[in-house]
Amino acid sequence: MSSHAAPAAAGSPPSRYFVPDPSVWPFILTAGLFTVIVGVWGFLEHKQFPIALPIYAGAAVSIYIIFRWLRGVSLESEHGKYNLQVDGTYRMAMAWFIFSEVMFFGAFFGALWYAREMSIPWLSGEGTKMATHLALWPGFENIWPNNGPMELNGHFETVGAWGLPFVNTLLLLTSGVTITMAHHALKENHRLSTILWMWATVGLGVAFLICQAYEYHHAYEGLNLKLASGIYGSTFFMLTGFHGMHVTLGTIMLIIITCRLMAGHFKPDSHFGFEGVAWYWHFVDVVWIGLFVFVYVL
């Protein structure tokens, strides 16, 4: 992209609409994702071609483009091309994007609720299902955790809520505080302290991920709790797994923002890139609270 640094003060006049140039990034990004999909298909269907090739190549292209794209946007922003209207556009878009993410998690929380309130009780003969129960699985009881009448994948134990998960709750809650501290520092133009609070947030995110990885390892090796452990294993790993993926993404975005802060980006009164990531981080935080309550405690 352009290497010249126009003074940040120059902006398009606020009355003018901002329209970006044509761009090949989106097309190449899609091509990259498509390549990954073909690779994953090969993996799932046990194909003979070197599956890793499309997966890695496609992922590399996609990641490269995402960085290019983000870099382009931050340069445009730093070059003062965005007026207040563009700022509003990004705010709204981010908010609606997070809403869509909430609905995605909603599907899996819904599945958990349905399993506990509907399918397990029915399989154990509640409501009008007594005859089915007696005919199929007479011994089956409505208890939670549960891996179904066939006890798929055998006996398992669950991860206690008040061990590592509780530590993780504290880690994420604290990270919510540190990122807010960073935001305040940024607004008061204390750049160094902003950066330090940001690295603290990144550190907490990484710590969370390490705990989570350890917990998964323990679940698989020590507790015989696996993805295949019936409906409990399914909901447990899919919910915490997708959350973990979001934490990973959030942490990467935090790192990017922190690097931009170190490169002198953002101003005390205009820093939506920062705020958008902070919103995302809070969202990840709130989902975790939901997980902690509904997956671990209850």
Next chain:
Amino acid sequence: MASHDHAHDDHAHGHDDHHHGPEKGIMRWIKTTNHKDLGTLYLIFSFTMFFIGGLMSLVIRAELWHPGLQFVDPEFFNQMTTLHALVMIFGGVMPGFTGLANWMVPMMVGASDMALPRVNNWGFWILPFAFTLLLSTLFMPGGGPAGGWTMYPPLVLQTGEGFPFLIFAIHLMGISSITGAINVVVTVLNLRAPGMTLLKMPLFCWTWLITAYLLIATMPVLAGAVTMLLTDKYFATSFFTASGGGDPVMFQHIFWFFGHPEVYILILPAFGVVSTIIPTFARKTLFGYDSMVYATASIAFLSFIVWAHHMFTVGMPLAGELFFMFSTMLIAVPTGVKVFNWIATMWRGSMTFETPMLFAIAFVFLFSIGGFSGLMLAIAPVDFQYHDTYFVVAHFHYVLVPGAVFSIIAAVYYWIPKWTGVMYNEFWGKVHFWLSAIFINVTFFPQHFSGLAGMQRRVPDYAVQFVDFNMISTIGAFVFFIAQFIFIFNMIACMARKGQKASDRVWEGAHGLEWTVPSPAPYHTFEDPPRIGDAELAAVHDSGAGYSDHKH
């Protein structure tokens, strides 16, 4: 002022001092961030998919010409019904509406482009990749998905090697819909020209705003549902397996939580189109603008609490049957408000019947027929008999073809003079209309009867007493399909600039910002927010609540 020496920097400001148009060649279309280019691409894609989906429907209709098996084996027949629906819904109707939104929403609200033009480009270019995945399953061992577009497990889990492609295609379509929807929401909420308050917007923007909300809320739920299918098949989860404590019926709940709002995603923009066209040719303002907005919003709200009317026969607790029966019937109220308003708009108007108006009026009548059969289906005990018969097929085709599809056709006739600067051929437009309107009824009306008499959907064979109805249907389908080429050639003539030049206003009774710019609309329409004349706003909105803040 900073010295920008790079040409593209200046361009980004939208300066008109070196007003270069689009790039040349294929790269223009791949790289474009222009809402008009993308609108065109969306529409071309949509009609390509209508063509492919249409061919599939002809395979279905040919097979059903006679009882017994004629042309294809049952497995392939079921792949056709499944893919026909997926292609028409996700490839035809939804991108068609997104194309219309791309073209019209920025012009209607007085913006220069969509809010996020690069994301907009991404949203479009995902689609060809997604449908390559989906359609390529036909050529893979095991063939395409054949368990119905609703993808119920456990049946859908028996799909062959193409199964992951089905799931990932749906994921991609979801991303595309969400990016498109976010673009519409933000454009409408953030880029309106000064003076255009929400309640003075053209109704098309309102219905699309609410559609976009539905998309953002439900496409992720569909993504979640199909992800669970994928992990159930390949990673040993048991969301939909009773032996592990899950339940196949759970999939149906999650799917229809998406699915019913989805049917409104397919119809709300159509409401917007019809609410735009009827006032133009009745030469009156839309009757009951505010009630239209509120009715649309109530429909959107209600659409989240009716989903299990698709599952009356699956075995639900009685309370569930009752709740979903009554909530479904409630939707008829705001729908009725809309139909009433359209008729009231025409009441004592000085009407003319150009092709877009003909399609819009046909919409009002034929969509209402679909609404009535919907009401019949909403009665749970009655649905026990109707479910999974051709009566349901007749119902949803009445709302989708003379409903959603007619509205897209009407919209293209209505706006193509603005897009290309050239009038379409009115004579051939009318021929197209009458052939479509007659033969769509020939196709689908008999299906009410065969359905009520017990003919099942998604089965290539049927009892001999249904043969007459089916032959009529098949004839209707073939003629309808062929008639669409009249439309395609008519539109290609406009795109090739062959025909009478259109004026800026195009239609005598047309109002709104899009009619104040030249025909064809310039590549960049409003680089600076326009000043909106009161006359333009007043004509869009009747003198209802929106005007209380307008007194001097």
